[in-house]
Ligand SMILES: Nc1ncnc2c1ncn2[C@@H]1O[C@H](COP(=O)(O)OP(=O)(O)O)[C@@H](O)[C@H]1O
């Protein structure tokens with residue numbers, strides 16, 4: 001019997017390979033699920049920033065979604081760069097009756113400071129997509145836009161997590177602490193319990209694509225049937241290793257290393273410890 005699990009990413013591109021669709025597909029491959037992609041926007045970007053963006057016509061995004069769902073139905077999916085209100089509405093309409101894990105990485109602004117989601121769409125994502133999510137994975141600035149208050153501490157991360165689940169309607173949320181100081185602590189809230197995932201902060205500027213890689217790993221693990229707590233735990237180790245062994249490529253912020261975990265030998269989660 002064919003046991004392979006499949007995952008779909010719906011996102012924008014990064015021709016330099018560190019973020020977006022390219023990072024998602026590399027992560028799916030490393031996490032041993034069959035990866036598929038629907039492209040929303042083609043982005044001319046590299047390790048130094050974004051040069052130009054072309055959004056694909058909405059009917060063409062719809063055709064790509066149809067190609068996937070009419071043929072290889074994914075076991076889980078994630079969305080990344082969904083820049084316009086039209087794209088959000090299309091996605092909400094397509095996914096409303098799909099009973100598979102849906103991970104939303106609410107990509108708004110790249111680390112380079114370039115805008116990846118139209119300003120007016122930022123609030124719309126709360127009503128159109130977040131209620132459909134199995135888990136949302138905002139970084140600190142994205143969390144602040146979703147909840148409308150400042151998030152500067154562990155306590156305010158927990159307060160924001162409650163708002164995202166109980167008021168915005170996502171089943172769970174992982175608020176990523178990469179933008180705060182000190183240890184890199186992410187907070188998972190599933191509507192009942194909080195779980196902390198903490199790693200030592202790696203002192204590097206080569207963190208291009210961390211959020212995409214982390215959310216793609218969570219998607220892959222959910223596709224394999226892991227619980228949310230297991231999926232986030234495995235993905236936290238995966239992204240920590242990818243940052244620790246990140247690549248000094250390009251002239252700006254180099255990409256994370258998707259095979260970083262292999263450089264450490266067999267990680268404990270692979271040994272079933
Ligand atoms: N320098 C770092 N060292 C270790 N982990 C980090 C570092 N920067 C970010 N992370 C982790 O990487 C993941 C992605 O977080 P973040 O960089 O905040 O996302 P985004 O790319 O969306 O801004 C989180 O698990 C976060 O804790």
Ligand SMILES: Cc1ncc(COP(=O)(O)OP(=O)(O)O)c(N)n1
Pocket residue numbers: 011012013014019020021043045080081107109110111112116207208209210211212213
């Ligand atoms: C097409 C595309 N999608 C998302 C991002 C943002 O990626 P992220 O993982 O948040 O990392 P940074 O690029 O912000 O370092 C992107 N750049 N491009």
